[in-house]
Amino acid sequence: MTVTSTGTATVSASGLTLRYGGTAVLDDVSLRLQEGITGLLGPNGAGKTTLLRVLATAVPADRGAFTALGHDPGTAAGRLTLRRALGYLPQNPGFHPDFTAFAFVDYVAILKELTDRAARHREVRRVLEEVDLADVRGKRIKRLSGGMRQRVALAAALVGDPRLLVLDEPTAGLDPEQRMRFRDLVTRAGQGRTVLLSTHQTEDVAMLCHRVIVLARGRVRFEGTPAELTARAAGRVWSSPERDPGARAGWRTATGAFRNVGDPPEGADLLEPTLEDGYLLTLDDTGTEAAR
Amino acid sequence: MNDDTHAHGDTGRGARDDTGRGARDRIGPRGAGAWHLGEGDLRAYERGELTPPLLWSADAHLAGCAECRSRLAALADPVALDAAWERLDAELDAPRPGLLEGLLVRLGMADHTARLLAATPVLRRSWLLAVTAVLVMSAAAADTLRTPDSPTLFLALAPLLPLAGVALAYGPALDPTYEMAVVAPMHGFRLVLLRTVAVLAVGLGVNGLATLALPGYGLAALAWLLPALALTATGLALMPRLGPVLAPALTGGGWVVFLMVTVTTRHGDGPLPPFTAAGQGTAAAVAALATGLLFLLRNRFDSVAPAFTHHSHGSTL
Ligand SMILES: Nc1ncnc2c1ncn2[C@@H]1O[C@H](COP(=O)(O)OP(=O)(O)OP(=O)(O)O)[C@@H](O)[C@H]1O
Ligand SMILES: [Mg+2]
Numbered sequence: 001m002t003v004t005s006t007g008t009a010t011v012s013a014s015g016l017t018l019r020y021g022g023t024a025v026l027d028d029v030s031l032r033l034q035e036g037i038t039g040l041l042g043p044n045g046a047g048k049t050t051l052l053r054v055l056a057t058a059v060p061a062d063r064g065a066f067t068a069l070g071h072d073p074g075t076a077a078g079r080l081t082l083r084r085a086l087g088y089l090p091q092n093p094g095f096h097p098d099f100t101a102f103a104f105v106d107y108v109a110i111l112k113e114l115t116d117r118a119a120r121h122r123e124v125r126r127v128l129e130e131v132d133l134a135d136v137r138g139k140r141i142k143r144l145s146g147g148m149r150q151r152v153a154l155a156a157a158l159v160g161d162p163r164l165l166v167l168d169e170p171t172a173g174l175d176p177e178q179r180m181r182f183r184d185l186v187t188r189a190g191q192g193r194t195v196l197l198s199t200h201q202t203e204d205v206a207m208l209c210h211r212v213i214v215l216a217r218g219r220v221r222f223e224g225t226p227a228e229l230t231a232r233a234a235g236r237v238w239s240s241p242e243r244d245p246g247a248r249a250g251w252r253t254a255t256g257a258f259r260n261v262g263d264p265p266e267g268a269d270l271l272e273p274t275l276e277d278g279y280l281l282t283l284d285d286t287g288t289e290a291a292r
Numbered sequence: 293m294n295d296d297t298h299a300h301g302d303t304g305r306g307a308r309d310d311t312g313r314g315a316r317d318r319i320g321p322r323g324a325g326a327w328h329l330g331e332g333d334l335r336a337y338e339r340g341e342l343t344p345p346l347l348w349s350a351d352a353h354l355a356g357c358a359e360c361r362s363r364l365a366a367l368a369d370p371v372a373l374d375a376a377w378e379r380l381d382a383e384l385d386a387p388r389p390g391l392l393e394g395l396l397v398r399l400g401m402a403d404h405t406a407r408l409l410a411a412t413p414v415l416r417r418s419w420l421l422a423v424t425a426v427l428v429m430s431a432a433a434a435d436t437l438r439t440p441d442s443p444t445l446f447l448a449l450a451p452l453l454p455l456a457g458v459a460l461a462y463g464p465a466l467d468p469t470y471e472m473a474v475v476a477p478m479h480g481f482r483l484v485l486l487r488t489v490a491v492l493a494v495g496l497g498v499n500g501l502a503t504l505a506l507p508g509y510g511l512a513a514l515a516w517l518l519p520a521l522a523l524t525a526t527g528l529a530l531m532p533r534l535g536p537v538l539a540p541a542l543t544g545g546g547w548v549v550f551l552m553v554t555v556t557t558r559h560g561d562g563p564l565p566p567f568t569a570a571g572q573g574t575a576a577a578v579a580a581l582a583t584g585l586l587f588l589l590r591n592r593f594d595s596v597a598p599a600f601t602h603h604s605h606g607s608t609l
Binding site for chain 2: 053060076086090094111112113
């Protein structure tokens with residue numbers, strides 16, 4: 001966690017805008033990514049998937065531009081070079097269910113232009129080992145558990161040792177143990193690469209990410225380190241025996257007391273903020289801003 | 293579930309980690325059959341120069357034949373031999389290619405191209421069966437609704453089949469890995485063409501067989517061919533703009549409406565306009581134009597199609 005905000009940008013986007021039927025799903029999004037893992041946090045419908053699709057060159061933005069790894073995906077040549085250095089895990093990765101894990105990753109490797117059979121098979125074995133699936137490589141995908149399928153998809157994304165990894169909610173739908181394993185894999189995969197992963201879970205961000213971007217209603221609401229996001233809630237979290245009506249949000253904790261975020265009353269019992277508090281307050285600020 | 297925990301255990305991994313030569317460990321005492329690998333094949337295998345399908349036969353044989361394995365060991369220098377073992381190991385991991393894939397490779401297609409085609413859902417057996425059933429039915433129907441000089445219903449339906457096949461072979465509707473394929477460096481148009489050619493070959497083949505079942509009409513029974521090409525090319529050319537569902541649907545719908553109009557307005561009993569010489573010429577021209585347009589639009593197949601909607605893949609398994 002020593003990456004600082006002064007690192008050189010591997011991806012930088014400015015003014016990305018994308019409309020579906022009149023509503024701006026992405027509204028003037030500018031951001032910079034650097035080597036290491038960046039978390040993209042945001043509520044349902046915030047535009048996370050759409051942003052990741054744009055950065056993964058699946059859909060072009062209506063307006064704005066970005067460069068990634070020094071390539072301009074606006075040109076056919078730039079897009080091709082970028083795609084050669086890109087691993088993408090879609091939100092609901094599809095599979096050919098009758099393929100085995102090996103055959104599926106092999107298929108993706110072919111799409112990634114690895115035509116030499118021996119070299120390709122070596123690479124497929126390598127990525128399957130990287131996600132701890134070497135033992136089930138001969139099983140059909142439809143017989144694998146959800147967590148294993150997710151790892152097959154991650155293996156497919158890792159084929160060709162991409163410098164840029166775009167992972168859309170990689171930990172969604174996994175049980176806690178699987179989630180821990182998956183975080184481990186992503187941490188390993190994040191070494192020496194630029195990783196952008198979207199998630200609903202502040203826990204993912206706290207445990208994995210060097211940097212975090214909060215997206216809500218298609219706009220970037222925060223960009224910085226997890227510590228900076230947490231610091232947004234400094235002095236704005238307090239405890240009370242009953243729900244504090246003046247709080248922006250409050251919930252009962254395991255101790256039975258209420259944890260409130262917002263503007264604390266005089267003499268309130270202030271608590272140490274967490275990343276979640278910072279995220280909630282950031283979202284809440286965007287909500288009140290939209291209501292005005 | 294259970295599977296998962298089992299898979300994460302140490303089962304099966306220790307053995308390969310000891311030696312790094314899993315293949316050697318996995319070779320069982322299976323019978324090897326009567327033949328043995330020739331000297332030349334063995335040398336080519338050892339140098340990594342053997343290609344499929346011969347490579348597969350060699351792998352299968354080596355896995356079961358201790359004699360050939362020791363001959364291979366004898367003739368190889370240790371470094372190359374290690375590489376050969378590693379290759380054999382990888383080959384044993386690699387799944388046996390499916391029926392279709394194996395056939396294509398035996399016919400001389402590169403193995404990676406064969407894999408791309410095998411991943412074309414429409415080429416899967418179930419589809420072929422369904423499609424054949426439809427055709428048999430339409431040919432039978434054509435036979436019952438016998439018109440004097442052309443099997444009208446059959447001619448009207450047959451061109452829709454390759455169009456449907458192409459629509460189903462690419463795009464989000466039936467390709468669960470569509471999004472991954474789009475962002476892969478392989479040119480999207482190449483995948484489209486590859487699958488189109490494959491599906492056309494199958495579709496036209498099936499149609500051709502059905503035509504053979506209508507010998508009474510002679511060449512007139514082949515009048516579906518040019519309209520089929522025209523419809524397929526048009527459907528594809530409209531895809532970048534209208535998306536992979538609407539484009540073929542509109543094209544097919546247009547064809548049906550056009551035929552109904554000609555049926556209600558025609559005089560006398562000759563073949564419908566599209567199946568006359570003039571109609572065939574027009575179909576050929578449309579096919580050529582649409583193909584040209586398709587070529588101009590080829591780069592548009594490199595982004596997700598317009599009608600690709602949100603979360604449409606949740607339940608592909
Ligand atoms: N292809 C599309 N056509 C029309 N609307 C779309 C399309 N893709 C996304 N949207 C809309 O854009 C908005 C943002 O969607 P997006 O999938 O980017 O959100 P998200 O942050 O990933 O949400 P989730 O957390 O549920 O995955 C949603 O309102 C969605 O309905
Ligand atoms: Mg999403």
